Amino acid sequence: MIKGLNFLSTLTELMVNRESAGGLCVACLSTNAFNGLCLPCHADLPTNRWHCQSCALPLPYAATGLVCGDCLASPPPFSRTLIPWRYQFPVDGMITRYKYNGQRKFARPLVAGLGQYLSKNLEQKDAIVPDLLIPAPMHHQRRRKRGFNQAQDIAEQLGRQLGIPVASGLVRRKRKVRAQRELNREERLTNLNGVFRIIGTVPERVAIVDDVVTTGATARVLGKALREAGALDIQVWALARTPG
Ligand SMILES: [Zn+2]
Numbered sequence: 463m464i465k466g467l468n469f470l471s472t473l474t475e476l477m478v479n480r481e482s483a484g485g486l487c488v489a490c491l492s493t494n495a496f497n498g499l500c501l502p503c504h505a506d507l508p509t510n511r512w513h514c515q516s517c518a519l520p521l522p523y524a525a526t527g528l529v530c531g532d533c534l535a536s537p538p539p540f541s542r543t544l545i546p547w548r549y550q551f552p553v554d555g556m557i558t559r560y561k562y563n564g565q566r567k568f569a570r571p572l573v574a575g576l577g578q579y580l581s582k583n584l585e586q587k588d589a590i591v592p593d594l595l596i597p598a599p600m601h602h603q604r605r606r607k608r609g610f611n612q613a614q615d616i617a618e619q620l621g622r623q624l625g626i627p628v629a630s631g632l633v634r635r636k637r638k639v640r641a642q643r644e645l646n647r648e649e650r651l652t653n654l655n656g657v658f659r660i661i662g663t664v665p666e667r668v669a670i671v672d673d674v675v676t677t678g679a680t681a682r683v684l685g686k687a688l689r690e691a692g693a694l695d696i697q698v699w700a701l702a703r704t705p706g
């Protein structure tokens with residue numbers, strides 16, 4: 463019986479691998495990619511090694527435990543940000559294909575890698591395991607246009623990988639705002655003022671999940687709303703961080 467099950471799971475794995483193997487590598491265009499990335503390119507992904515302890519802003523030099531100027535001047539409502547990659551080639555292209563063309567396979571190696579990065583971090587002594595993952599919400603009109611909310615999609619995959627429940631509909635966007643990418647940092651914060659509405663009970667420990675953190679404005683405003691709704695510890699988890 464057990465042998466039979468093992469055989470079945472090996473067979474399923476082979477089928478899954480065959481289905482996604484042999485594609486084009488999004489980074490080097492070689493034809494032996496697995497989920498959009500060949501092995502050497504996977505090993506070469508731009509890791510966000512040196513970064514602000516608080517908001518994961520990439521630092522241009524080797525340093526650990528440093529906090530960036532922004533976080534010093536105005537401490538964010540979250541305790542830590544865990545982001546394994548920088549928003550650079552080929553991570554930027556992979557996320558764009560995933561988000562705007564709905565090609566989920568390009569996000570698969572990134573989400574799996576984020577899951578491993580988080581597991582490693584959650585094993586550390588001072589780590590706080592969230593009670594609930596909260597995907598950064600998208601306005602329903604934008605969601606309809608795109609077909610899915612990538613933050614919800616990523617949170618659900620992480621939730622399964624880490625065994626943490628995922629909120630759905632706990633936070634709503636009250637109104638449609640201008641696309642954040644058209645705005646500078648100050649404008650982004652004002653643009654989002656009072657935009658999130660919490661519907662329901664927020665547990666003490668939560669993690670906001672998003673695909674990319676750019677200025678951290680969304681995480682700050684959403685974090686503030688969650689804090690006001692009762693969250694005591696808020697983390698931010700994402701695939702990639704832009705340099706500023
Ligand atoms: Zn490649």
Ligand SMILES: [Zn+2]
Pocket residue numbers: 514515516517518519529530531532533534
């Ligand atoms: Zn910072």
